[in-house]
Amino acid sequence: MEEKIKGGISSCLLGNRVRYDGGHKRDRYITDVLAEYFHFVPVCPEVECGLPVPRETMHLEGLPEQPRLVTTKTKVDQTARMQKFCMEKVRELENENLCAFIFKKDSPSSGLHRVKIYGDSGQAQKKGRGLFASAVVRRFPLLPVEEEGRLHDARLRENFLERIYCYNRWHSFLKNGPDYKKLVQFHTRHKLQLMSHSPKHLAKMGRLVAAGKERPREELLAQYEALLMEAMALKATVKKNVNVLHHIMGHFKTFLTADEKRELLEVIDNYARSIVPLVVPLTLVGHYVRKYEVSYLQDQAYLEPHPAELMLRNHV
Template structure:
C-alpha cells in the first residue's frame, strides 16, 4: 500500500553513517528498517556540520546543572559557541522541512535529550540532568514537535507513544495547511476523541468543551490553544486502565447488534488484556471486526482503532 512518508529529523549516526567522534556509527535497525518504511529521515550531525573533523576529540558537558558548556575532553576547548552559531542557521533551514518529529542520539553532549551527564569543572561531581547543546536548541525552537531518543524507543510503551504523537502531528499539519474553518476542526477533534481519551481523560473533556464553545472565538487563537492541549494530552502514556475505558466505551456502540456469544467472547478477551495476558492489538482487532460487520460511521472514522499502520507492529507488547 502506497503512503506518504512523514519527514522526521534524526541524528545521522543512527542511520549507519560513520560520523561519530571515533569514526564509527550507532546504526539502529528498527529505526532504519521498520520505521524507515514510513518516515523520510532528515539526518543531522551537529559536530560534523559545524565543522569538526572525523575522527575528533571526544567532548562532554561541563559546568553546573543550570549553566554548562560543550568542552573537549583532553584539550579543554570550549566548542559551545561554534555549535550554537551553526545551530541557529541549521534551525532556520529545518523550518522549511515540515518535520513532524525528531529522534536524537541518547547520552550525546550535543544530541542527548534526557539525562546527559554534566561534569563539574573541578572535582568529581556529576549530574545526570543535562540536555545536549543541539538538542536543547532544537527543543526550544520547535517546542511542539514530538521528540524522542533512540534508547527510549526500545521501550515498547515509549515507542508507541512517540509514533502516535508523530502521526497525530502529521494529521494536524495536513489539516492546518488547508486553512479550513470551524467545521473541519470539529471533524478533526471528533475523529481523535477516543485516541485522546486513551491518553488523558481530563484533557479529552476540556478539549471537547473548548471546541464546543469555540465557534465565536478568533479561529487562529482557537487553533493554537487546541493544538497545545492536544499535544500535551498525547504525551501522557496510555495505560491498561485507560485503554479498557475506551474499549468498553466502543463496545457500548454495539449493545444492540452483538450476540450474547460475541459479547461474552469480547469480555473474556478484555479480561485477558486486563491481566496482561493479551496485547492491546487483540481487543482492538476484535472491535475493528465488529465495526466492519455491523457498521458504525462514527467508529469507522476513529483514529484510535487505526492510529498508525499495522505493519509497524505496535500495540503488540504485553
C-alpha cells in the same frame, strides 16, 4: 502508498560515519523498519558546526541550565561555535515541516535525556541535555522527540509513534484550509484516542471546540494544538485503554448477540490482566465495527493510529 513522514534524526543513527572516532551508531530498528515509513533528515551538529572526523571527544561542563561544551583532554570550549550552528540550523529546520526528531542518547550535542554534566569537582551528574537537542526542543516545543535507546521499550515506542502520526494528521489538517467545521471533524475523529491518553484533556478540548466558533481562528487552533500534543504525550495505560474499550462496547450494545458480548468482555478482561496484548481486543472490535457498520467508530483514529504493519500494539 501514503507519503512518508518527515523526521529529523541524529546522523550517526542512520549509519553515517560522523562519530568522533570515525564510526557510526546505526540503529537497525530505525534503518530497517522505520525508514520504510519515514523520510529522515539527518543532522550531525558536531560535523555540521565545522569539527572534523575523527575529533577529540567532548562533554558538558557547568550548570544544567547553561552547560558548556568542552573537549575532554585539551579543554577547548566549543560552546559558542555549537550555539551559532544551532541557531542557524533550527531556523533551517523550520522549512522542513518535521513531525518528529530522534536523537542519539548520551551525546553532549544530541542527547535528549540524562546527559552527563561535569561539575568543578570533576564529578558527573546525569542531568543534562545536548546543546543541539536543547535548541530543537526550545524552538519546536510540541514536536514529538525521543532517543533511539528508548525506542527499544515497546510502550515508549508505541506512544512515540502514536504521537508522531497524530501530529502528522494535525499538520495535514492545517494544510487543507482548517475551518471550524473541519476542526469539529478532527476533534470527533480523535475523541477515543484522546480518551486513551487523558480523559481530562478530552473534556477540556471538547469545551474549547464547543465555545470556539466565535473565537479568532489562529488563537483557537494554537490552543487546540498545544492541548492535543500535551494529551498525546501522556501515556495510554492498560487501565485507560480498558476504559476506552468499554466505552466502545457501549456503541455496540444494541447490535451484539449475547455470545458476542460475552466474548468481547472476556477478551477485554484478558487484556486488562495482561494475558493478551492490545491488538487482540482491538481486532475483535474492528471486526464488529465492520460487521455492524458503526459509522462513528469506523472513523476513529484510535482504531488505526499508525500503520498496522509496524505491529506496535502487538507488544503493549
